Amino acid sequence: MPELPEVETIARSLREGNAGQPSILQYRILRVELRWPRTLVIPQLAVLSPVLKSRIIAGISRRGKFLVFDLDGITMLIHLRMSGDMLVRDWDSPIEKHNRLILWLRGEGGNCQLVFNDPRKFGRVWVTNQPAYLLDTLGPEPLEESLTPAVFHGMLTGRQRQLKPLLLDQTFLAGLGNIYTDEALHLAKLHPLRNAGGLSKQESTRLLSAIRKVLSEGIRRNGASIDWVYRGGEYQNHFRVYGREGQPCLMCGTIITRQLVGQRGTHICEKCQKHPGAY
């Protein structure tokens, strides 16, 4: 489910607590159970428990779509992929069907479980003292001020690639997924099949603004919740194009279409977002 705003929302709620659920910062890991072996990338299963046990959760943050747990000397990275979620449960909650990793924690707000729940089993966990090996492969954070319009335009120039697949490439820019990419492209009035290297300075600046606007709006609304995966976000009620095929564009009334771009379902207003071949 998660793109940048959803991962940010999860990191924030674990870090700061919400609705009767305490922050798990400074909580200590007492017990570890991995329920689906392939979820763990590193280290080997046999050393996971010894490495994690008695560690303190010193920090919780986000980089791209990765959750970053600073465990005071070692880092746990979690990627939720399509269906993952991180939940805080009571200490003695029964293990649920799709729980893949459970950490039992002791802390001031009471003992609890930190659960990685992931129906489709695509999610992955890394426990490492070299998190940069992974995180340094990511492109810049879209909301960082150091990503100026000039820098962004420079990243695009020379690229010979369809715009949408490039935006989805995490080594180009970190955090966009299928929903927010469609939303940003519509807001920027750019067709997903445009050649990324062909954007004018004005267009790339418009695109960067649109990306920031949809991500910020997503964060402000606690992310989006769809189908059977629900976490209390409400951005899904404010989509401009995603999931709105057959419905009128909110800007011009043209019917939104859905087509495949780079193997991904893509929602477009053909009038607002002129096809590269159109004139």
Added chain:
DNA sequence: ATAAACGCCTGACGGC
């Protein structure tokens, strides 16, 4: 360098 095809997984939904 770019892009397609496919694999990894489970569950929801629509059509018959």
Added chain:
DNA sequence: TGCCGTCAGGCGTTTA
């Protein structure tokens, strides 16, 4: 009701 195909907020590997 049951069965079937299709689709899903992601990404790595292989192939062209």
